[in-house]
Amino acid sequence: MMRILALGLTLTAAPLAIADSLPAQSLLERMTEATQELDYQGRFLYQLGGEVSTMEIRHAVIDGEQYQRFTHLDGRLVEVLRLGDELVCLHPNGTLTRIDDQDQGLLSFRQRLSSQIPDQYNVLVDGDGRVAGRATTRMRVAPLDNHRYGYRLWLDNESHLLLKSEMVDPGGLALERVEFVTLDLQPGLDRGDFELPKVIAERALEPVPGNHADRVHVKAGWLPGGFRAADSDWRRVTAERQPVAAQSYSDGLATFTVFVENLDNGVVEEGVSRIGPTVAISRSVAAADRRYLLTLVGEIPQPTAERIMQGLDLDVAARP
Template identity: 60%
Template sequence: MKLRVLALSLTLVSPLHALAEDGPAHDQLQAMSQANRSLNYTGRFLYQFGAEVSTMEIRHAVLDGKEHQRLTHLDGRLVEVIRRGDEVVCLHPDRTLTRISRTETGPLALAQRLAEDVPAQYNILVDGDGRVAGRNATRMRVAPLDTHRYGYRLWLDRDSRLLLKSEVVDGSGVALERVEFVSIELAPGLTHADFALPEVISQSDLSSLPPSHVMQKLALSAEWLPAGFETTGQDWRHAEDDRAPVAAQGYSDGLAAFTVFVEEVKDGSVEEGVSRVGPTVAVSRRLTAPSGAYLVTLVGEIPQATAERVIQSVRVQDASH
């Protein structure tokens, strides 16, 4: 099972100084979240994820009271993700379309995840001035108070409060993931046509498992979680291409997040191990329950040592027990 979860976040290392005219740091984050949801804009940005760098284009608008967004990969294979209100679809190079659940993940999701109060496990600090895409910016950092989560650095446009640049950083201040606008235009006059779906040759989505399915009768739990992390819901779904069903249990502290995936295995040949790309870590191990054997995989933006400790505490059992 190939799993990759994208997300966005930030923190910094240089000396701090207060910007009295900009108001409290929390207010600035709230203004950023509101701007990213409500303003109409287009732009191009660089997305660095580990050693990989991609160029992407975004169109964003609120039309008839609904938020619309179109993300287009400008290099490599042409892939687009289009959001129209609660509808989210992924357009593939072979002209197929997959409908996906609305989720606040992806290279520009940080502003939405900061819409609520920042969890108690982080400090928010104003960090001075900067410039991104030719625009004056206020630098901020969201710094973790323990070693179980990453920190974040952000650059907010001083005029519009849009998030112009963000970084996920480890405990040494090294950037593991970066999103940086190279050009941006406000109020570009976008219409519904800018978010239209092209003709596609096929469509697919993830369908729910019937209540009688064996995967529905399993209970997934973690006996140890870092402070502040709570479950965000469990989902049991058919995977695409007639593969075995996959269960997903989400966890979040309100900013950082990870997901534990479970799939049934029919034989002993399962891949256990650890891999990491940028801030995203994947840890897999084999577990057994009275109903069979399962491959459990944790994927998320948390430090590797934390991920390994969590997955060692994961238990799979029949829900009836």
């Protein structure tokens, strides 16, 4: 009995030894490399608020390009695939949407958790754990203020893949959770595992080129420390509606986007909504003798989003 107990204590202590021998930054770098370079297949639970979904992921590197397939296993069938630089979304109604994604960022699993953590966070190794029957190293990414959420991470000791992650509020409550329940590190995947089925119609979602009736620029009067303006573009929501201006902001980990839509004398409902860690705030403003709807959507605390919203302004330049 004593020998069995001693063996059990040794096995329990092993992940801690691994964690102690590698600094947190090195662990995150290995996590990023593993996510992009390994072939793997597994099923995971995705929890947002009180809703839980089951999903399957397949990932392979074929001829130097990443192939990835997300499949929703609950409810109506929805799939999202990465085929090199292209994203493809398969909808339940049998249609397909192609998205050109040159930056390869949209489908990086837990893309917010890159290997470079901003100065507004502390990253700490926090002991050992187990996920999907596998030994893991537990980590924490803790914000230094109340303007962003924190994360708890569980990295597989063998592959360094991220097997579980939680986005948590200042009180430690998990707002969003991703957790593998099965993992296969030798799935034997090939191109056939990423083939597209026959669809009844397809469309491409691309940046909107050309000139527009107005050029709209969002100006933020206040941003939390570390947040900077990132990408800005025009996006077409539907063929019947005018393009929507979008300005994104990020601190390198947390992100939010401000959308600007010309109301054209339309009536809209202002307000605030939340789903898990995601907050959305809408309000109308007047600029250049026209009315616009501002909508902020992001994974930041609601008080922070409301303060940012109060300081937003529009610079509208008429087309020459």
